[in-house]
Amino acid sequence: MDAPTYAIEVTAASRYLEDQSVPEDGRYVFAYTIRITNTGDVAAQLLARHWIITDGDGGVQEVEGEGVIGEQPHLQPGEHFEYTSGAVLSTPLGTMHGSYRMLADDGHRFEAPIAPFTLTIPRTLH
Incomplete structure (x- = not known):
């Protein structure tokens, strides 16, 4: 019997909300859309x-x-789950990263990492 695989893939896409910014x-x-996919072989719940949100000034x-x-x-x-949320920065550029705490159906707890992604107004990065 193979050991169970616990794997969650997280992808992110962000966009600047000009109409809400001053x-x-x-x-x-900024709004960001997250897609969480269970790529393992055990069902799991996001707990x-x-x-960690870092602005352009650190x-x-x-x-x-x-x-x-x-x-x-x-x-x-x-299966996957997708949602959209938001972040407010004091600078036109920043990054977000972090993790989700997961609980597999067999009782195993694990972290699903969220790779860094950029929050930026259009035409800030080349």
Whole structure:
């Protein structure tokens, strides 16, 4: 019998929300869409999130909490869950990364890493 595989793939896409931002006040609003896919062979539930948000000046915000957007999705192998949320920065450029705390149906707890992704207004990066 092969050992169970615990694997969650996380992809992110961000966009600048110009209509909600006030650059002259140092307020830059971004939306990001996250897709979480269970690529392992054991069903698992997302229990909690941990984000590290870094602005262009090196300021760091940490965000921790239960679930995502008020949900704790349970994913069978091959299933995915997608949601959109937002972040507000004081600079036109920043990054986000972190992890999701997962609980597999067999009781195994594990972290699903979220690779860094960029928050930037259009035409800031070349």
